[in-house]
Amino acid sequence: xxxxxxxxxxxxxxxxxSMGAMLFGxxxxxxxxxxxxxxxxxxxxxxxxxEDTPAPGSEGxxxxxxxxxxxxxxxxxxxxxxxxxxxxxxxxxxxxTTSKFAAMTRFVTDIMLSAPSIVIGLFxxxxxxxxxxxxxxxxxxxxxxxxxxxxxxxxxxxxxxLVPTALREAxxxxxxxxxxxxxxxxxxxxxxxxxxxxxxxxxxxxxETAPLLFTALNNQFYSTDMSQPxxxxxxxxxxxxxxxxxxxxNLAWGGALLIALFVLGVNILARVLFRKKSxx
Amino acid sequence: MVTEPLAQAAAAPAAAIKAEVRDLSFYYGDFKSLKGISxxxxxxxxxxxxxxxxxxxxxxxRCFNRMHDLYPGNRYEGAINLFPDNVNILARDVDPIExxxxxxxxxxxxxxxxxxxxxxVAYGLRVRGLRNKTELDDRVEKALKGAALWEEVKxxxxxxxxxxxxxxxxxxxxxxxxxxxxxxxxxxEPTSALDPIATGSIEELIxxxxxxxxxxxxxxxxxxxxxxxxxxxxxxxGELIEFGKTDNIFVKPQRKETEDYITGRFG
Numbered sequence: 242x243x244x245x246x247x248x249x250x251x252x253x254x255x256x257x258x259s260m261g262a263m264l265f266g267x268x269x270x271x272x273x274x275x276x277x278x279x280x281x282x283x284x285x286x287x288x289x290x291x292e293d294t295p296a297p298g299s300e301g302x303x304x305x306x307x308x309x310x311x312x313x314x315x316x317x318x319x320x321x322x323x324x325x326x327x328x329x330x331x332x333x334x335x336x337x338t339t340s341k342f343a344a345m346t347r348f349v350t351d352i353m354l355s356a357p358s359i360v361i362g363l364f365x366x367x368x369x370x371x372x373x374x375x376x377x378x379x380x381x382x383x384x385x386x387x388x389x390x391x392x393x394x395x396x397x398x399x400x401x402x403l404v405p406t407a408l409r410e411a412x413x414x415x416x417x418x419x420x421x422x423x424x425x426x427x428x429x430x431x432x433x434x435x436x437x438x439x440x441x442x443x444x445x446x447x448x449e450t451a452p453l454l455f456t457a458l459n460n461q462f463y464s465t466d467m468s469q470p471x472x473x474x475x476x477x478x479x480x481x482x483x484x485x486x487x488x489x490x491n492l493a494w495g496g497a498l499l500i501a502l503f504v505l506g507v508n509i510l511a512r513v514l515f516r517k518k519s520x521x
Numbered sequence: 522m523v524t525e526p527l528a529q530a531a532a533a534p535a536a537a538i539k540a541e542v543r544d545l546s547f548y549y550g551d552f553k554s555l556k557g558i559s560x561x562x563x564x565x566x567x568x569x570x571x572x573x574x575x576x577x578x579x580x581x582x583r584c585f586n587r588m589h590d591l592y593p594g595n596r597y598e599g600a601i602n603l604f605p606d607n608v609n610i611l612a613r614d615v616d617p618i619e620x621x622x623x624x625x626x627x628x629x630x631x632x633x634x635x636x637x638x639x640x641x642v643a644y645g646l647r648v649r650g651l652r653n654k655t656e657l658d659d660r661v662e663k664a665l666k667g668a669a670l671w672e673e674v675k676x677x678x679x680x681x682x683x684x685x686x687x688x689x690x691x692x693x694x695x696x697x698x699x700x701x702x703x704x705x706x707x708x709x710e711p712t713s714a715l716d717p718i719a720t721g722s723i724e725e726l727i728x729x730x731x732x733x734x735x736x737x738x739x740x741x742x743x744x745x746x747x748x749x750x751x752x753x754x755x756x757x758x759g760e761l762i763e764f765g766k767t768d769n770i771f772v773k774p775q776r777k778e779t780e781d782y783i784t785g786r787f788g
Binding site (some may be wrong): 331405407408409410411412413414415416417418425426430 | 588591626633635636649693
């Protein structure tokens with residue numbers, strides 16, 4: 242009986258501690274969201290999406306150039322990193338399970354996953370900006386791709402490793418060559434998981450500031466030319482939030498709210514997709 | 522022990538041999554899992570491999586379509602000759618893909634692809650380069666009829682295969698294997714994940730498709746071996762203990778080990 246009541250209490254304490262940890266995390270998240278809504282919601286107006294960033298001292302303005310720039314840079318990043326990441330993930334899971342080269346790739350990918358983003362920004366600065374003569378949207382996309390690719394590689398690999406051996410063997414048993422087994426059977430089987438990985442990578446890079454500071458820089462004007470410096474939300478938020486102008490600070494809050502909502506939306510989409518797949 | 526069953530089979534008149542295992546040993550790394558197996562597989566007959574868990578029956582079965590090639594560290598010694606062309610399918614210069622084109626396999630658990638019913642059956646044909654829609658339709662229909670599934674699925678060929686029952690999924694896997702018209706079909710405990718009714722229909726099916734294809738089946742259900750097979754091989758610890766006509770093996774086994782296993786004194 243004594244043993245029993247001790248177990249009951251251990252259980253209660255355990256549950257209390259984990260609930261506490263969960264509440265702490267949840268509270269922080271809600272607090273952030275609350276602050277963003279409180280300060281940023283009023284900035285979200287028609288002009289916010291249709292006007293460009295205002296010059297110092299001028300009234301009003303919006304973030305159109307930064308929103309479009311961010312969409313283009315992140316969109317290009319997605320276009321580049323999705324095929325590279327998926328193919329590398331397939332290689333690791335299906336072809337290179339035992340090879341030294343694969344082990345090395347896996348190791349490098351892990352390092353890239355945890356590399357500070359400012360280092361990646363500086364690297365691309367040295368590689369593209371300093372040599373090609375200027376900041377550009379392209380350089381920004383390259384920097385973000387270096388962050389996104391490892392995420393896609395590892396999620397793709399992990400998803401493929403979850404495919405039951407029986408399914409893979411079934412495809413081999415009808416005489417399919419390895420590349421067909423990978424592309425037409427196993428990758429298909431984990432489609433939802435791979436898409437989830439891509440979405441998470443997008444969410445991850447959308448808020449990255451440091452890599453863009455050194456690469457895309459910023460642009461006060463509306464531009465869709467990716468070979469020129471490009472406005473983007475994170476850098477604009479960084480600049481505007483620290484400025485003395487009230488309308489700039491307001492726009493920064495609005496931009497922060499917009500990014501947070503975008504990332505939240507992408508994450509929820511990823512979860513919904515993943516859940517739908519697992520109940521199929 | 523090894524030559525005896527061969528002699529017995531050779532003595533049987535007018536029996537065409539589809540494949541012949543010759544002194545086959547198999548290694549998982551350093552572990553010798555099959556020890557000098559010799560065994561004939563007769564054409565259009567069902568040959569059953571029985572024995573306790575770990576006896577090597579599945580390992581032997583998976584040699585036939587070179588499944589072991591997918592994993593590193595595996596090694597074959599000896600030969601499996603496939604007739605009529607008498608080619609050793611274990612030879613290094615024989616492409617496993619070619620072997621799998623001639624020898625199909627049905628697995629323990631139904632493992633349809635995450636595709637539609639139609640695409641599951643058509644998969645093997647497409648791998649072989651068949652693109653003609655009419656011909657694909659014909660072959661898919663024929664295979665599904667062969668697997669006694671056509672009447673149940675003909676109106677929902679576009680549905681995902683996972684929506685079917687376990688027994689239907691297994692028959693779909695048989696249809697998938699039949700579609701490419703293999704010469705030899707391997708069954709690896711095909712009913713162990715199924716209920717008795719589904720098991721009955723699969724067993725019936727095995728009896729029927731024997732007309733078109735030679736069959737090698739692994740089962741740990743002795744009654745099943747007795748029901749469906751013409752020949753039975755009893756294996757234990759990687760060795761072939763006894764091989765012969767199923768009736769003889771179950772009624773008057775030659776060796777004491779076989780008798781002990783069959784009568785349930787062991788295993």
